[in-house]
Amino acid sequence: MENVVIIGTGCAGWTAAIYTGRANLNPLVLSGTQLGGQLTTTTEVENFPGFPEGVMGPELMGRMQKQAEKFGAKVEYKKVDEISRKDDGTFSLVTDNGTIESKTVIIATGAAPRYLGLDREMELVGHGVTSCATCDGAFYRDVPVAVVGGGDSACEEANFLTRFASKVYLIHRRDELRASKIMADRVLANEKIEPVWDSGVAGYLTDGEGEVRAVTLKNLKTDVESELEVKCVFVAIGHVPNSQFVGDLVDLDENGYIEQKPRGTGTKTPGLYAAGDVADHVYRQAITAAGQGCAAAIEAERYLTDAD
Numbered sequence: 292m293e294n295v296v297i298i299g300t301g302c303a304g305w306t307a308a309i310y311t312g313r314a315n316l317n318p319l320v321l322s323g324t325q326l327g328g329q330l331t332t333t334t335e336v337e338n339f340p341g342f343p344e345g346v347m348g349p350e351l352m353g354r355m356q357k358q359a360e361k362f363g364a365k366v367e368y369k370k371v372d373e374i375s376r377k378d379d380g381t382f383s384l385v386t387d388n389g390t391i392e393s394k395t396v397i398i399a400t401g402a403a404p405r406y407l408g409l410d411r412e413m414e415l416v417g418h419g420v421t422s423c424a425t426c427d428g429a430f431y432r433d434v435p436v437a438v439v440g441g442g443d444s445a446c447e448e449a450n451f452l453t454r455f456a457s458k459v460y461l462i463h464r465r466d467e468l469r470a471s472k473i474m475a476d477r478v479l480a481n482e483k484i485e486p487v488w489d490s491g492v493a494g495y496l497t498d499g500e501g502e503v504r505a506v507t508l509k510n511l512k513t514d515v516e517s518e519l520e521v522k523c524v525f526v527a528i529g530h531v532p533n534s535q536f537v538g539d540l541v542d543l544d545e546n547g548y549i550e551q552k553p554r555g556t557g558t559k560t561p562g563l564y565a566a567g568d569v570a571d572h573v574y575r576q577a578i579t580a581a582g583q584g585c586a587a588a589i590e591a592e593r594y595l596t597d598a599d
């Protein structure tokens with residue numbers, strides 16, 4: 292029987308592991324499908340305190356893992372499919388490789404990229420549709436590409452892609468960016484980036500080999516459709532929380548985020564905590580996820596002490 296199982300290895304998960312590790316709880320961390328979470332698919336993180344020169348996302352996550360392991364966290368490469376609570380108040384986690392029992396659980400599974408929901412979209416992922424510029428940007432050298440979205444992610448992706456692409460179209464459904472001012476200003480000042488305002492992608496057009504060659508653009512004010520030649524579309528329109536596997540041990544809001552108690556990271560089930568992007572639709576920052584991981588660890592530790 293574990294004291295605490297932490298599901299997820301983003302900022303929230305590793306921080307919870309550092310704190311529960313230092314509290315001698317020997318946490319078990321389950322990696323999920325993406326070790327290191329969303330920051331492993333980003334480039335430079337400029338706003339994580341303590342790194343005035345910035346730090347690469349994968350490096351930051353690697354350092355957090357090292358720190359957690361230093362304090363005794365064990366890592367297993369498993370994905371949780373189901374959680375249930377037994378009559379004695381402990382938890383049973385069914386994974387893709389066996390069942391794990393634990394006294395407390397911290398859910399830090401983050402969120403997955405949202406796609407546009409267009410015809411054939413998921414088939415085209417890897418063939419000119421992607422959500423990760425860091426992963427796929429270098430494949431599109433000296434060709435035009437598009438980014439969809441108007442938030443910080445879209446701006447970050449667009450800027451990064453200018454290192455490779457001949458031109459980056461930033462397709463946004465409004466005529467104003469949602470991104471923070473510094474990111475928006477950077478995009479608007481970049482000569483390689485051409486904003487396409489008030490527009491959406493209505494469909495993907497492919498070549499004889501099944502690779503994207505263009506998109507059908509729709510101007511949302513005039514309904515006029517046109518074709519835009521791009522070799523790849525980077526979709527950056529937000530995320531969907533990875534919360535579905537938890538079942539009715541938690542309440543979800545209308546967008547699928549886990550509801551936390553008004554103060555702290557507790558859920559409606561005692562001993563079950565939620566931290567980071569799986570529960571936070573307001574801040575969604577690396578540092579706030581880390582903060583929630585810390586809070587969840589402290590709450591789990593107090594719960595275990597009270598139960599003794």
Ligand code: NAP
Nearest residue numbers: 338440441442443444445447464465469527528529574575
């Ligand atoms: P976001 O802020 O929610 O922005 C999503 C963007 O996609 C919005 O511009 C939205 O348009 C657009 N959008 C949503 N659904 C759409 C649809 N179906 N079709 C077309 N467009 C759609 O998401 P994000 O950019 O991923 O950022 C998430 C959080 O992470 C934010 O808190 C952000 O600050 C943070 N973040 C920070 C950094 C950084 O500081 N370096 C980098 C990346 C992300 P509307 O504007 O019209 O709603």
